[in-house]
Amino acid sequence: MPQLVPLSWYVVLASVLFLIGLGAVLRRRNVLVVLMCIELMLNAINLNLVAFAHFLEDVRGEIIAMFVITITAAEVAVALAIVIALVRHKKTLKVDHMTILKG
DSSP: OOOOHHHHHHHHHHHHHHHHHHHHHHHHBBHHHHHHHHHHHHHHHHHHHHHHHHTTTHHHHHHHHHHHHHHHHHHHHHHHHHHHHHHHHSSBBBGOOTTTTTO
């Protein structure tokens, strides 16, 4: 079966998505936006895994991507619970104001 889209396009797309997520994580101060950008970075990694698995005709990359998606879902559930607790305590979503763990 001929490949319609070359592998390099997937790698470039995933790199752009990862850099957008990384830039937003470093720049934004809202906790929810930071969590969404981390998810964007993880999805860029998943895109690379699935693209390489398809082009190498190996299912292991797709299996690892499924594990990453599963672990990410659990991470988001825990992170949102922590954010809700911090918002109730601090009354803000700004990262700079959440210094509750400082001794």
